[in-house]
Amino acid sequence: MTAVKLLAEIAEIGRDPQRGGYSRPVFSAPELELRAWFTAAAAARGLDVEVDRNGALWAWLDAPHGEREEVVITGSHLDSVPGGGAYDGPLGVVSGLDALDRIKQRGHRLRRALAVVVFPEEEGSRYNQACLGSRLMVGELAPEKARALTDSAGVTFAELAARHGLDPERIGADPERMRSIAAFVELHVEQGKGLVHLDAPVAVATSILGHGRWQLRLEGEGNHAGTTPMDDRRDPVVAAAQIILAIREEAEKIPEARATIGNLIPVPGGTNVIASAVDMWMDVRHLDDAVVRRLVSAVETRAHQIAAAEGCRFTLAENSYSPTVTFDVALQQRMQELLPGAPLLPTGAGHDAGVLAAHVPSAMLFVRNPGGVSHAPAEHAGDADIEEGVQALVTVLEDLSR
Structure with a gap:
């Protein structure tokens, strides 16, 4: 099933009748429904799903030898800002599932395991901590600070984590997992008009504003x-x-x-x-x-x-x-060689890839947003451009998995 069809499957989850768009704060009913959907969609593709100590979901396509060392990961997030668009986060998740499905069907012989990851609380709309899940994993956010965070209803993150099967005492840095990652490539809808002006469907990211x-x-x-x-x-x-x-x-x-x-x-x-x-x-x-x-x-x-x-x-x-992030230059250059029509493009929006970039080679692919609107109901990506994004992601992941 293509990324476009996967997006259609979740199009009614978390609609916000007051604000318009979608409201999917971390571990809310809509976000939990999306997590369950992701788990089922990954399992239907023969992927092995796990939940890490910080609540991130991992769907694995293992190499023949079965080891998860020097792995290549893609993915994004499923939570949203209040009244957000349909593509910010979910586009990267469904594109990752589609890409791994295509790689598997094509019989590509992996030398490195591949995974689609869903990081929790990327938007920070519940606890006002952007990229909470990825920052915990890399050790940038102290677990004691995370546990004490309180939402508007007075619920601490420790209480919420425990409510949903996590051990609050185990959240925090995951050095073993970090050592296993060879590269992270996040696909994301562009949150501006850069690709509209460049007249291109897909771009390779260069940097993120501090x-x-x-x-x-x-x-x-x-x-x-x-x-x-x-x-x-x-x-x-x-x-x-x-x-x-x-x-x-x-x-x-x-x-x-x-x-x-x-x-x-x-x-x-x-x-x-x-x-x-x-x-x-x-x-x-x-x-x-x-x-x-x-x-x-x-x-x-x-x-x-x-x-x-x-x-x-x-x-x-x-x-x-x-702080300002410059993505791995060697990885940028390799992606440009693989995708000769894709321009380079900076962004002012933060992402989990920006958090991981200080620790592992990381990169991003942007898919054209015809109106340039994001964090709002008018956010959009065309079906043809989504297909171009998935094909670009497949090309990059196959190359990195060798």
Whole structure:
């Protein structure tokens, strides 16, 4: 069954009637349904499925000798942002299954085992930790920090992991598994218009912008909306509005910088209540890690000034940071030789491949997104381009498995 047909099989899982698109946070009912679907789809192809200590799913096509050393892996994730598109993550998973199926059917003699991996909590939409599963595996995220993470309902990651069959005490770095990986190639829908401008269906990734997440908290004075005069308020929502504009102004001063407030929660959140606090989460990106830090520092300075003027208190805390990644140059060059029509393309979006790149040779393939929209319902990839992506992935995996 082709990648296009596999996508159709999961098209109704996790649809969000309020936001549009899909909402599939890690270990939610929709994401669990997708995990069960993946396990069954892999088993139907004769692949051996396992769950690792951090909750990642692995579907194996073993070489004749049966050893899982110097293995080549592909895959992506099945969780989504709130109201996300159908292709971000799932396209890489279904393309991996399709690719291994084709390699098996063609009777290609493997010298290295191949696997499709599904990493959990790539988007960080439940615990605000992007690439949580892959960062745990490589040792970039301390297990004690991961266990203590709390979602909006107050459920810790340790509690959630235990609820779904994982041992919270065993999550964390997996050096033995990391030593076994010879290469990781992640296929992903492009999250921009680069391939549209290049008029190509598939590209080889070169780099990922450095990016991080910060929590901004403003504390004021909760009060009655009807009885409190305008000149006697310490309103954190007013300060938050000014800070959001200041963030845009600071980012616009720096070429190619990106800064976004995508999540804002007033406390307690009543229409007739002056909020006592506001929590906001900021995403900042730039190719130069020092520029990211400089931009965050400028935002922090201005936010303190704005908060003080409104009689509020401001604090900033870093949730996560991923430095700029340049993918393995030798692997890039080899993929260009194998795929002579595929251009090179950088990206501003983070991926599990970016996490693994510091530890094993890693690469990415991008499939054209005709509208350039991602993290939204309008995200798309055409059937013909998906087929081109699978064929490119087969070519690369077959070569690496030799």
